[in-house]
Amino acid sequence: MTAIQYLHAFNGVVKREFWRFIQQRSRFLSALVRPLLWLVVFAAGFRAALGVAIIPPYETYITYETYIAPGLCCMILLFNGMQSSLSMVYDREMGSMKVLLMSPVPRSWLLISKLLAIALISLLQVYAFLGIAWIAGVEPPLLGMITVLPALVLVALLLGAIGLFLSARIRQLENFAGVMNFVIFPMFFLSSALYPLWKMRESSEWLYWICQYNPFTHAVELVRFALYQQVNLEALAITLGCTTLFTLLAILSFNPERNTRTVPARG
Amino acid sequence: MSSTTLELESVSHSYGNRVALDNVSIKLRPGQFNALLGPNGAGKSTLFALLTRLYRLQQGEILFDGASINRQPRQFLSRMGVVFQQSTLDLDLTVLQNLEYHGALHGLSGRAIRARAAQELEWLGLADRLGDKVRSLNGGHRRRVEIARALLHQPSILLLDEASAGLDVASRQAINRAVRDLCRQRGLTVLWATHLLEEVKPEDPVIILHKGRVLADGQGQALCTDTGDTSLGDLFERLTENGVPAV
Numbered sequence: 001m002t003a004i005q006y007l008h009a010f011n012g013v014v015k016r017e018f019w020r021f022i023q024q025r026s027r028f029l030s031a032l033v034r035p036l037l038w039l040v041v042f043a044a045g046f047r048a049a050l051g052v053a054i055i056p057p058y059e060t061y062i063t064y065e066t067y068i069a070p071g072l073c074c075m076i077l078l079f080n081g082m083q084s085s086l087s088m089v090y091d092r093e094m095g096s097m098k099v100l101l102m103s104p105v106p107r108s109w110l111l112i113s114k115l116l117a118i119a120l121i122s123l124l125q126v127y128a129f130l131g132i133a134w135i136a137g138v139e140p141p142l143l144g145m146i147t148v149l150p151a152l153v154l155v156a157l158l159l160g161a162i163g164l165f166l167s168a169r170i171r172q173l174e175n176f177a178g179v180m181n182f183v184i185f186p187m188f189f190l191s192s193a194l195y196p197l198w199k200m201r202e203s204s205e206w207l208y209w210i211c212q213y214n215p216f217t218h219a220v221e222l223v224r225f226a227l228y229q230q231v232n233l234e235a236l237a238i239t240l241g242c243t244t245l246f247t248l249l250a251i252l253s254f255n256p257e258r259n260t261r262t263v264p265a266r267g
Numbered sequence: 268m269s270s271t272t273l274e275l276e277s278v279s280h281s282y283g284n285r286v287a288l289d290n291v292s293i294k295l296r297p298g299q300f301n302a303l304l305g306p307n308g309a310g311k312s313t314l315f316a317l318l319t320r321l322y323r324l325q326q327g328e329i330l331f332d333g334a335s336i337n338r339q340p341r342q343f344l345s346r347m348g349v350v351f352q353q354s355t356l357d358l359d360l361t362v363l364q365n366l367e368y369h370g371a372l373h374g375l376s377g378r379a380i381r382a383r384a385a386q387e388l389e390w391l392g393l394a395d396r397l398g399d400k401v402r403s404l405n406g407g408h409r410r411r412v413e414i415a416r417a418l419l420h421q422p423s424i425l426l427l428d429e430a431s432a433g434l435d436v437a438s439r440q441a442i443n444r445a446v447r448d449l450c451r452q453r454g455l456t457v458l459w460a461t462h463l464l465e466e467v468k469p470e471d472p473v474i475i476l477h478k479g480r481v482l483a484d485g486q487g488q489a490l491c492t493d494t495g496d497t498s499l500g501d502l503f504e505r506l507t508e509n510g511v512p513a514v
Contacts, residue, residue: 001374004374005373008374008376012367012372015367015371020357094357095355098319098349098351099368099369099372101320101321102319102344102347103372104341104344105372105373
Protein backbone atom coordinates (compact mmCIF):
# COMPACT_ATOMS: atom_id res chain seq x y z
CA MET A 1 0.00 0.00 0.00
CA THR A 2 1.26 3.46 -0.88
CA ALA A 3 0.78 6.69 1.09
CA ILE A 4 -1.84 7.85 -1.41
CA GLN A 5 -3.80 4.63 -0.87
CA TYR A 6 -3.72 5.23 2.88
CA LEU A 7 -5.09 8.68 2.15
CA HIS A 8 -7.88 7.26 0.00
CA ALA A 9 -8.80 4.88 2.82
CA PHE A 10 -8.84 7.75 5.30
CA ASN A 11 -10.98 9.75 2.90
CA GLY A 12 -13.39 6.83 2.57
CA VAL A 13 -13.84 6.46 6.33
CA VAL A 14 -14.38 10.20 6.79
CA LYS A 15 -16.85 10.41 3.92
CA ARG A 16 -18.88 7.50 5.26
CA GLU A 17 -19.11 9.13 8.68
CA PHE A 18 -20.34 12.32 7.02
CA TRP A 19 -22.86 10.48 4.87
CA ARG A 20 -24.21 8.69 7.91
CA PHE A 21 -24.28 11.94 9.85
CA ILE A 22 -26.24 13.69 7.09
CA GLN A 23 -28.67 10.77 7.07
CA GLN A 24 -29.27 11.19 10.78
CA ARG A 25 -30.55 14.75 10.94
CA SER A 26 -32.14 14.09 14.31
CA ARG A 27 -28.68 13.28 15.65
CA PHE A 28 -27.47 16.75 14.74
CA LEU A 29 -30.57 18.31 16.17
CA SER A 30 -30.37 16.44 19.46
CA ALA A 31 -26.66 17.20 19.68
CA LEU A 32 -27.60 20.89 19.62
CA VAL A 33 -30.80 20.78 21.66
CA ARG A 34 -29.19 18.94 24.57
CA PRO A 35 -26.54 21.56 25.43
CA LEU A 36 -28.86 24.40 24.53
CA LEU A 37 -31.39 23.15 27.07
CA TRP A 38 -28.66 23.18 29.68
CA LEU A 39 -27.57 26.63 28.61
CA VAL A 40 -30.97 28.26 28.38
CA VAL A 41 -33.08 26.40 30.94
CA PHE A 42 -30.75 24.83 33.48
CA ALA A 43 -28.31 27.73 33.62
CA ALA A 44 -31.11 30.26 33.94
CA GLY A 45 -32.36 28.47 37.02
CA PHE A 46 -28.95 28.04 38.57
CA ARG A 47 -27.65 31.50 37.80
CA ALA A 48 -29.25 32.94 40.89
CA ALA A 49 -28.28 30.04 43.15
CA LEU A 50 -24.66 29.70 42.07
CA GLY A 51 -22.20 32.55 42.31
CA VAL A 52 -19.07 32.05 40.26
CA ALA A 53 -16.04 33.77 41.75
CA ILE A 54 -13.30 35.15 39.57
CA ILE A 55 -11.23 32.14 38.60
CA PRO A 56 -8.76 31.66 35.76
CA PRO A 57 -9.08 32.02 32.84
CA TYR A 58 -11.78 34.60 33.55
CA GLU A 59 -10.59 38.07 34.51
CA THR A 60 -13.88 39.31 35.82
CA TYR A 61 -17.19 38.04 37.15
CA ILE A 62 -19.01 35.96 34.57
CA THR A 63 -22.52 34.65 34.19
CA TYR A 64 -23.19 31.02 34.93
CA GLU A 65 -24.03 30.53 31.25
CA THR A 66 -20.54 31.70 30.33
CA TYR A 67 -19.05 29.32 32.89
CA ILE A 68 -20.82 26.21 31.63
CA ALA A 69 -20.41 26.91 27.88
CA PRO A 70 -17.00 25.11 27.61
CA GLY A 71 -18.41 22.17 29.56
CA LEU A 72 -21.36 22.03 27.17
CA CYS A 73 -18.98 22.03 24.19
CA CYS A 74 -17.31 19.02 25.78
CA MET A 75 -20.72 17.49 26.41
CA ILE A 76 -21.30 17.51 22.64
CA LEU A 77 -17.94 15.85 22.13
CA LEU A 78 -18.70 13.33 24.85
CA PHE A 79 -22.02 12.29 23.33
CA ASN A 80 -20.46 12.09 19.89
CA GLY A 81 -17.63 9.96 21.20
CA MET A 82 -20.11 7.56 22.75
CA GLN A 83 -22.20 7.69 19.58
CA SER A 84 -19.16 6.34 17.77
CA SER A 85 -19.14 3.44 20.16
CA LEU A 86 -22.81 2.87 19.35
CA SER A 87 -22.17 3.02 15.60
CA MET A 88 -19.34 0.48 15.89
CA VAL A 89 -21.64 -1.91 17.76
CA TYR A 90 -24.35 -1.27 15.17
CA ASP A 91 -21.92 -1.98 12.32
CA ARG A 92 -20.91 -5.18 14.04
CA GLU A 93 -24.51 -6.30 14.47
CA MET A 94 -25.47 -5.36 10.90
CA GLY A 95 -22.41 -7.05 9.42
CA SER A 96 -20.96 -3.95 7.77
CA MET A 97 -17.97 -4.15 10.12
CA LYS A 98 -16.66 -6.91 7.86
CA VAL A 99 -16.16 -4.41 5.04
CA LEU A 100 -13.76 -2.54 7.30
CA LEU A 101 -12.02 -5.68 8.46
CA MET A 102 -11.55 -6.98 4.91
CA SER A 103 -9.58 -3.91 3.93
CA PRO A 104 -5.89 -4.45 3.16
CA VAL A 105 -5.17 -1.20 5.01
CA PRO A 106 -3.86 -1.81 8.57
CA ARG A 107 -6.68 -1.80 11.11
CA SER A 108 -4.84 0.67 13.33
CA TRP A 109 -4.89 3.19 10.45
CA LEU A 110 -8.60 2.60 9.90
CA LEU A 111 -9.33 3.15 13.58
CA ILE A 112 -7.33 6.35 13.65
CA SER A 113 -9.18 7.48 10.51
CA LYS A 114 -12.45 6.72 12.24
CA LEU A 115 -11.36 8.72 15.28
CA LEU A 116 -10.48 11.72 13.15
CA ALA A 117 -13.77 11.43 11.29
CA ILE A 118 -15.68 11.42 14.58
CA ALA A 119 -13.68 14.46 15.69
CA LEU A 120 -14.48 16.39 12.50
CA ILE A 121 -18.19 15.75 12.81
CA SER A 122 -18.15 16.68 16.48
CA LEU A 123 -16.42 19.96 15.68
CA LEU A 124 -19.17 21.00 13.30
CA GLN A 125 -21.68 20.53 16.08
CA VAL A 126 -19.60 22.37 18.64
CA TYR A 127 -19.20 25.39 16.39
CA ALA A 128 -22.92 25.37 15.60
CA PHE A 129 -23.55 25.36 19.36
CA LEU A 130 -21.05 28.17 19.98
CA GLY A 131 -22.79 30.20 17.27
CA ILE A 132 -26.19 29.80 18.91
CA ALA A 133 -24.71 30.39 22.36
CA TRP A 134 -23.29 33.66 21.07
CA ILE A 135 -26.78 34.75 20.10
CA ALA A 136 -27.92 33.72 23.59
CA GLY A 137 -25.36 36.06 25.13
CA VAL A 138 -22.33 33.85 25.74
CA GLU A 139 -19.63 35.83 24.03
CA PRO A 140 -16.09 34.54 24.42
CA PRO A 141 -13.38 36.52 22.56
CA LEU A 142 -13.71 36.06 18.80
CA LEU A 143 -10.08 34.97 18.54
CA GLY A 144 -10.90 32.35 21.16
CA MET A 145 -13.10 30.62 18.58
CA ILE A 146 -9.90 29.89 16.66
CA THR A 147 -7.56 29.16 19.57
CA VAL A 148 -10.05 26.67 20.98
CA LEU A 149 -9.92 24.55 17.81
CA PRO A 150 -6.81 22.45 18.67
CA ALA A 151 -8.18 21.86 22.17
CA LEU A 152 -11.51 20.73 20.76
CA VAL A 153 -9.78 18.38 18.32
CA LEU A 154 -7.73 16.83 21.11
CA VAL A 155 -10.75 16.40 23.38
CA ALA A 156 -12.80 14.94 20.50
CA LEU A 157 -10.02 12.43 19.88
CA LEU A 158 -9.89 11.53 23.56
CA LEU A 159 -13.62 10.95 23.85
CA GLY A 160 -13.78 9.17 20.49
CA ALA A 161 -10.98 6.85 21.62
CA ILE A 162 -12.84 6.09 24.86
CA GLY A 163 -15.93 5.38 22.73
CA LEU A 164 -14.05 3.01 20.42
CA PHE A 165 -12.44 1.28 23.38
CA LEU A 166 -15.88 0.78 24.93
CA SER A 167 -17.32 -0.52 21.66
CA ALA A 168 -14.95 -3.48 21.87
CA ARG A 169 -16.43 -4.25 25.29
CA ILE A 170 -20.10 -3.82 24.41
CA ARG A 171 -21.53 -7.04 23.07
CA GLN A 172 -25.00 -5.89 22.08
CA LEU A 173 -26.69 -2.71 20.98
CA GLU A 174 -29.05 -2.95 23.94
CA ASN A 175 -26.13 -2.59 26.33
CA PHE A 176 -25.62 0.97 25.19
CA ALA A 177 -27.99 2.15 27.91
CA GLY A 178 -25.31 0.99 30.34
CA VAL A 179 -22.83 3.32 28.67
CA MET A 180 -25.19 6.21 29.32
CA ASN A 181 -25.53 5.34 33.00
CA PHE A 182 -22.02 4.26 33.78
CA VAL A 183 -19.90 6.40 31.47
CA ILE A 184 -21.56 9.52 30.10
CA PHE A 185 -23.42 10.71 33.19
CA PRO A 186 -20.64 10.08 35.74
CA MET A 187 -18.04 11.59 33.44
CA PHE A 188 -20.09 14.71 32.88
CA PHE A 189 -21.44 15.30 36.38
CA LEU A 190 -18.22 14.41 38.18
CA SER A 191 -16.27 17.09 36.40
CA SER A 192 -15.83 20.85 36.35
CA ALA A 193 -18.34 21.18 33.50
CA LEU A 194 -21.18 22.47 35.66
CA TYR A 195 -19.47 23.72 38.83
CA PRO A 196 -15.96 24.97 39.59
CA LEU A 197 -13.95 22.38 41.48
CA TRP A 198 -13.47 24.66 44.49
CA LYS A 199 -17.23 24.71 44.82
CA MET A 200 -17.29 20.92 44.69
CA ARG A 201 -14.58 20.80 47.35
CA GLU A 202 -16.65 22.97 49.66
CA SER A 203 -19.40 20.40 49.68
CA SER A 204 -17.39 17.18 49.52
CA GLU A 205 -13.68 16.49 49.61
CA TRP A 206 -13.95 13.01 48.11
CA LEU A 207 -16.18 14.21 45.28
CA TYR A 208 -13.57 16.83 44.56
CA TRP A 209 -10.89 14.15 44.25
CA ILE A 210 -13.04 12.00 42.00
CA CYS A 211 -13.47 15.05 39.75
CA GLN A 212 -9.74 15.61 39.79
CA TYR A 213 -9.09 12.08 38.56
CA ASN A 214 -11.73 12.35 35.85
CA PRO A 215 -10.04 13.03 32.49
CA PHE A 216 -13.17 14.87 31.38
CA THR A 217 -12.48 17.57 34.01
CA HIS A 218 -9.14 18.29 32.39
CA ALA A 219 -10.67 18.18 28.93
CA VAL A 220 -13.19 20.82 30.00
CA GLU A 221 -10.48 22.99 31.54
CA LEU A 222 -8.34 22.70 28.42
CA VAL A 223 -11.25 23.93 26.30
CA ARG A 224 -12.18 26.63 28.83
CA PHE A 225 -8.68 28.12 28.84
CA ALA A 226 -8.25 27.78 25.06
CA LEU A 227 -11.53 29.60 24.50
CA TYR A 228 -9.92 32.53 26.33
CA GLN A 229 -6.65 32.21 24.40
CA GLN A 230 -4.76 30.59 27.24
CA VAL A 231 -3.10 27.23 27.70
CA ASN A 232 -3.68 25.17 30.81
CA LEU A 233 -0.53 23.06 30.72
CA GLU A 234 -1.68 20.56 33.34
CA ALA A 235 -4.94 19.97 31.49
CA LEU A 236 -3.09 19.71 28.19
CA ALA A 237 -0.64 17.12 29.52
CA ILE A 238 -3.36 15.00 31.10
CA THR A 239 -5.66 15.18 28.06
CA LEU A 240 -2.80 14.37 25.71
CA GLY A 241 -1.68 11.44 27.90
CA CYS A 242 -5.21 10.04 28.19
CA THR A 243 -5.80 10.42 24.44
CA THR A 244 -2.66 8.43 23.69
CA LEU A 245 -3.54 5.79 26.26
CA PHE A 246 -7.14 5.29 25.10
CA THR A 247 -6.18 5.32 21.41
CA LEU A 248 -3.69 2.53 22.09
CA LEU A 249 -6.25 0.64 24.16
CA ALA A 250 -8.87 1.03 21.39
CA ILE A 251 -6.44 -0.33 18.79
CA LEU A 252 -5.29 -3.20 21.00
CA SER A 253 -8.78 -4.24 22.01
CA PHE A 254 -10.08 -4.22 18.43
CA ASN A 255 -10.40 -7.95 17.97
CA PRO A 256 -11.80 -9.12 14.60
CA GLU A 257 -13.13 -12.38 16.05
CA ARG A 258 -15.19 -10.49 18.58
CA ASN A 259 -16.20 -7.96 15.96
CA THR A 260 -17.58 -10.57 13.57
CA ARG A 261 -19.05 -13.07 15.97
CA THR A 262 -22.08 -13.61 13.73
CA VAL A 263 -20.01 -15.16 10.93
CA PRO A 264 -20.31 -18.85 11.70
CA ALA A 265 -23.98 -18.82 12.62
CA ARG A 266 -25.39 -21.00 9.84
CA GLY A 267 -23.05 -22.64 7.40
CA MET B 268 -6.86 -17.29 -17.43
CA SER B 269 -6.04 -16.60 -13.80
CA SER B 270 -3.41 -18.74 -12.19
CA THR B 271 -4.45 -17.84 -8.68
CA THR B 272 -4.52 -20.81 -6.37
CA LEU B 273 -6.00 -21.11 -2.93
CA GLU B 274 -5.25 -24.09 -0.81
CA LEU B 275 -6.11 -25.22 2.70
CA GLU B 276 -3.81 -27.69 4.39
CA SER B 277 -5.06 -29.61 7.43
CA VAL B 278 -7.15 -26.73 8.72
CA SER B 279 -9.04 -27.31 11.96
CA HIS B 280 -11.09 -24.86 13.97
CA SER B 281 -13.06 -25.18 17.19
CA TYR B 282 -15.41 -23.02 19.22
CA GLY B 283 -14.54 -24.20 22.67
CA ASN B 284 -15.25 -27.92 22.63
CA ARG B 285 -17.29 -27.80 19.44
CA VAL B 286 -15.27 -28.72 16.39
CA ALA B 287 -16.35 -26.64 13.38
CA LEU B 288 -13.66 -27.77 10.94
CA ASP B 289 -11.76 -31.00 11.26
CA ASN B 290 -8.53 -31.40 9.30
CA VAL B 291 -9.82 -29.78 6.13
CA SER B 292 -7.52 -29.93 3.12
CA ILE B 293 -8.78 -28.58 -0.19
CA LYS B 294 -7.37 -26.88 -3.24
CA LEU B 295 -9.45 -24.63 -5.47
CA ARG B 296 -9.16 -25.13 -9.21
CA PRO B 297 -7.76 -21.89 -10.60
CA GLY B 298 -10.00 -19.93 -12.94
CA GLN B 299 -12.97 -22.19 -12.25
CA PHE B 300 -16.31 -22.12 -10.49
CA ASN B 301 -15.58 -24.22 -7.39
CA ALA B 302 -18.67 -25.29 -5.48
CA LEU B 303 -18.51 -25.81 -1.73
CA LEU B 304 -21.55 -27.89 -0.96
CA GLY B 305 -22.71 -28.54 2.55
CA PRO B 306 -25.85 -28.46 4.66
CA ASN B 307 -26.38 -25.78 7.28
CA GLY B 308 -23.88 -26.22 10.08
CA ALA B 309 -21.34 -27.94 7.83
CA GLY B 310 -18.66 -25.38 8.63
CA LYS B 311 -18.83 -23.33 5.43
CA SER B 312 -19.07 -19.97 7.15
CA THR B 313 -16.25 -20.85 9.54
CA LEU B 314 -14.17 -21.73 6.51
CA PHE B 315 -15.01 -18.35 5.01
CA ALA B 316 -14.14 -16.55 8.22
CA LEU B 317 -10.73 -18.22 8.17
CA LEU B 318 -10.18 -17.56 4.48
CA THR B 319 -11.03 -13.89 4.92
CA ARG B 320 -8.84 -13.63 8.03
CA LEU B 321 -11.76 -12.58 10.19
CA TYR B 322 -10.84 -15.53 12.36
CA ARG B 323 -7.38 -16.47 13.45
CA LEU B 324 -6.12 -19.76 12.12
CA GLN B 325 -5.93 -22.23 15.00
CA GLN B 326 -4.42 -25.14 13.14
CA GLY B 327 -3.21 -25.83 9.62
CA GLU B 328 -2.20 -23.53 6.82
CA ILE B 329 -3.89 -21.47 4.12
CA LEU B 330 -1.81 -20.92 1.02
CA PHE B 331 -2.49 -18.25 -1.56
CA ASP B 332 -0.45 -18.74 -4.72
CA GLY B 333 1.71 -21.08 -2.72
CA ALA B 334 2.49 -18.63 0.11
CA SER B 335 0.97 -18.59 3.58
CA ILE B 336 -1.66 -15.86 3.93
CA ASN B 337 -0.21 -15.01 7.33
CA ARG B 338 3.01 -13.94 5.65
CA GLN B 339 1.47 -11.33 3.36
CA PRO B 340 -2.05 -10.79 4.68
CA ARG B 341 -2.58 -7.38 3.09
CA GLN B 342 -1.58 -8.54 -0.35
CA PHE B 343 -3.94 -11.47 0.06
CA LEU B 344 -6.85 -9.27 1.12
CA SER B 345 -6.25 -6.90 -1.78
CA ARG B 346 -6.63 -9.75 -4.26
CA MET B 347 -9.72 -11.30 -2.77
CA GLY B 348 -13.36 -10.31 -3.25
CA VAL B 349 -15.96 -11.60 -0.81
CA VAL B 350 -19.73 -11.77 -0.64
CA PHE B 351 -20.84 -12.85 2.80
CA GLN B 352 -23.97 -14.77 3.67
CA GLN B 353 -25.24 -11.90 5.80
CA SER B 354 -25.54 -8.65 3.86
CA THR B 355 -22.79 -6.18 4.69
CA LEU B 356 -24.22 -3.23 2.80
CA ASP B 357 -25.09 -0.03 4.59
CA LEU B 358 -28.81 0.24 3.93
CA ASP B 359 -28.98 3.98 4.56
CA LEU B 360 -26.34 4.83 1.98
CA THR B 361 -26.77 4.80 -1.79
CA VAL B 362 -25.39 2.07 -4.02
CA LEU B 363 -22.56 4.34 -5.16
CA GLN B 364 -21.73 5.42 -1.61
CA ASN B 365 -21.45 1.78 -0.54
CA LEU B 366 -19.13 1.09 -3.44
CA GLU B 367 -17.13 4.24 -2.81
CA TYR B 368 -16.57 3.25 0.81
CA HIS B 369 -15.38 -0.22 -0.12
CA GLY B 370 -13.16 1.06 -2.94
CA ALA B 371 -11.57 3.66 -0.69
CA LEU B 372 -10.80 0.99 1.90
CA HIS B 373 -8.90 -0.78 -0.86
CA GLY B 374 -6.92 2.35 -1.62
CA LEU B 375 -8.77 3.33 -4.82
CA SER B 376 -9.28 6.95 -5.84
CA GLY B 377 -12.78 8.38 -6.19
CA ARG B 378 -12.44 8.62 -9.96
CA ALA B 379 -11.31 5.01 -10.32
CA ILE B 380 -14.14 3.84 -8.07
CA ARG B 381 -16.81 5.68 -10.02
CA ALA B 382 -15.52 4.36 -13.34
CA ARG B 383 -15.36 0.78 -12.12
CA ALA B 384 -18.66 1.01 -10.27
CA ALA B 385 -20.42 2.16 -13.45
CA GLN B 386 -18.80 -0.65 -15.39
CA GLU B 387 -19.67 -3.41 -12.89
CA LEU B 388 -23.20 -2.21 -12.30
CA GLU B 389 -23.79 -1.92 -16.05
CA TRP B 390 -22.72 -5.52 -16.42
CA LEU B 391 -24.97 -6.57 -13.54
CA GLY B 392 -27.92 -4.61 -14.91
CA LEU B 393 -28.04 -2.02 -12.15
CA ALA B 394 -26.49 1.01 -13.83
CA ASP B 395 -29.63 3.06 -13.28
CA ARG B 396 -29.71 2.38 -9.54
CA LEU B 397 -26.38 4.03 -8.69
CA GLY B 398 -27.98 6.86 -6.75
CA ASP B 399 -30.66 4.76 -5.04
CA LYS B 400 -30.51 3.91 -1.37
CA VAL B 401 -29.71 0.26 -0.82
CA ARG B 402 -32.78 0.02 1.42
CA SER B 403 -34.97 0.60 -1.65
CA LEU B 404 -33.50 -2.38 -3.54
CA ASN B 405 -34.92 -5.89 -3.47
CA GLY B 406 -32.90 -8.85 -2.19
CA GLY B 407 -31.65 -9.90 -5.61
CA HIS B 408 -30.47 -6.42 -6.48
CA ARG B 409 -28.73 -6.04 -3.14
CA ARG B 410 -26.83 -9.24 -3.85
CA ARG B 411 -25.80 -7.87 -7.22
CA VAL B 412 -24.54 -4.72 -5.56
CA GLU B 413 -22.51 -6.87 -3.19
CA ILE B 414 -21.02 -8.73 -6.13
CA ALA B 415 -20.20 -5.45 -7.88
CA ARG B 416 -18.59 -4.24 -4.69
CA ALA B 417 -16.55 -7.42 -4.32
CA LEU B 418 -15.25 -6.93 -7.88
CA LEU B 419 -14.44 -3.25 -7.52
CA HIS B 420 -10.80 -3.72 -6.56
CA GLN B 421 -10.34 -6.29 -9.36
CA PRO B 422 -9.62 -9.35 -7.24
CA SER B 423 -8.26 -12.56 -8.71
CA ILE B 424 -10.37 -14.73 -6.44
CA LEU B 425 -14.01 -14.36 -5.50
CA LEU B 426 -15.54 -16.02 -2.45
CA LEU B 427 -19.31 -16.18 -2.12
CA ASP B 428 -20.90 -17.58 1.00
CA GLU B 429 -24.52 -18.59 0.34
CA ALA B 430 -24.80 -15.59 -1.98
CA SER B 431 -28.25 -16.65 -3.11
CA ALA B 432 -29.66 -17.29 0.36
CA GLY B 433 -33.11 -15.85 0.90
CA LEU B 434 -33.74 -15.09 -2.79
CA ASP B 435 -36.52 -16.38 -5.01
CA VAL B 436 -35.71 -19.02 -7.62
CA ALA B 437 -35.39 -16.58 -10.52
CA SER B 438 -33.03 -14.29 -8.60
CA ARG B 439 -31.00 -17.26 -7.38
CA GLN B 440 -30.54 -18.51 -10.91
CA ALA B 441 -29.68 -15.04 -12.20
CA ILE B 442 -26.99 -14.54 -9.55
CA ASN B 443 -25.56 -17.99 -10.14
CA ARG B 444 -25.49 -17.41 -13.90
CA ALA B 445 -23.84 -14.00 -13.49
CA VAL B 446 -21.04 -15.44 -11.34
CA ARG B 447 -20.47 -18.28 -13.79
CA ASP B 448 -20.20 -15.74 -16.63
CA LEU B 449 -17.75 -13.76 -14.56
CA CYS B 450 -15.65 -16.81 -13.95
CA ARG B 451 -15.63 -17.69 -17.64
CA GLN B 452 -15.04 -14.19 -19.00
CA ARG B 453 -12.48 -12.93 -16.50
CA GLY B 454 -10.82 -16.16 -15.47
CA LEU B 455 -11.63 -15.53 -11.83
CA THR B 456 -11.21 -18.33 -9.34
CA VAL B 457 -14.59 -18.63 -7.63
CA LEU B 458 -15.56 -20.40 -4.45
CA TRP B 459 -19.34 -20.66 -4.28
CA ALA B 460 -20.60 -22.01 -0.96
CA THR B 461 -24.15 -23.31 -0.96
CA HIS B 462 -26.45 -25.89 0.51
CA LEU B 463 -28.59 -25.98 -2.65
CA LEU B 464 -27.81 -28.75 -5.12
CA GLU B 465 -29.48 -27.03 -8.05
CA GLU B 466 -26.78 -24.35 -7.94
CA VAL B 467 -24.06 -26.87 -8.73
CA LYS B 468 -23.47 -28.36 -12.19
CA PRO B 469 -22.01 -31.82 -12.80
CA GLU B 470 -18.98 -30.31 -14.54
CA ASP B 471 -18.12 -28.09 -11.55
CA PRO B 472 -15.30 -28.92 -9.19
CA VAL B 473 -17.20 -29.81 -6.01
CA ILE B 474 -16.17 -30.01 -2.38
CA ILE B 475 -18.72 -31.62 -0.09
CA LEU B 476 -18.36 -30.48 3.51
CA HIS B 477 -20.33 -32.01 6.35
CA LYS B 478 -19.93 -31.56 10.10
CA GLY B 479 -16.59 -29.87 9.52
CA ARG B 480 -15.12 -32.67 7.40
CA VAL B 481 -14.49 -32.90 3.67
CA LEU B 482 -16.45 -35.92 2.42
CA ALA B 483 -15.77 -35.49 -1.29
CA ASP B 484 -13.53 -33.36 -3.47
CA GLY B 485 -13.43 -33.56 -7.24
CA GLN B 486 -15.32 -32.82 -10.42
CA GLY B 487 -19.02 -33.51 -9.79
CA GLN B 488 -19.54 -35.97 -12.65
CA ALA B 489 -16.29 -37.80 -11.97
CA LEU B 490 -17.21 -38.17 -8.29
CA CYS B 491 -20.52 -39.78 -9.27
CA THR B 492 -18.78 -42.14 -11.67
CA ASP B 493 -16.20 -43.13 -9.06
CA THR B 494 -18.78 -43.77 -6.35
CA GLY B 495 -21.47 -45.28 -8.56
CA ASP B 496 -24.05 -42.66 -7.64
CA THR B 497 -26.50 -41.69 -10.36
CA SER B 498 -26.41 -37.99 -9.59
CA LEU B 499 -24.67 -35.41 -7.46
CA GLY B 500 -27.86 -35.23 -5.41
CA ASP B 501 -27.71 -38.94 -4.61
CA LEU B 502 -24.04 -38.67 -3.73
CA PHE B 503 -24.65 -35.66 -1.50
CA GLU B 504 -27.59 -37.31 0.23
CA ARG B 505 -25.73 -40.55 0.81
CA LEU B 506 -22.60 -38.88 2.11
CA THR B 507 -24.35 -36.46 4.43
CA GLU B 508 -26.52 -39.28 5.82
CA ASN B 509 -23.61 -41.63 6.44
CA GLY B 510 -20.96 -39.01 7.09
CA VAL B 511 -18.35 -41.29 5.48
CA PRO B 512 -15.87 -39.67 3.07
CA ALA B 513 -16.08 -40.72 -0.56
CA VAL B 514 -12.47 -39.84 -1.25
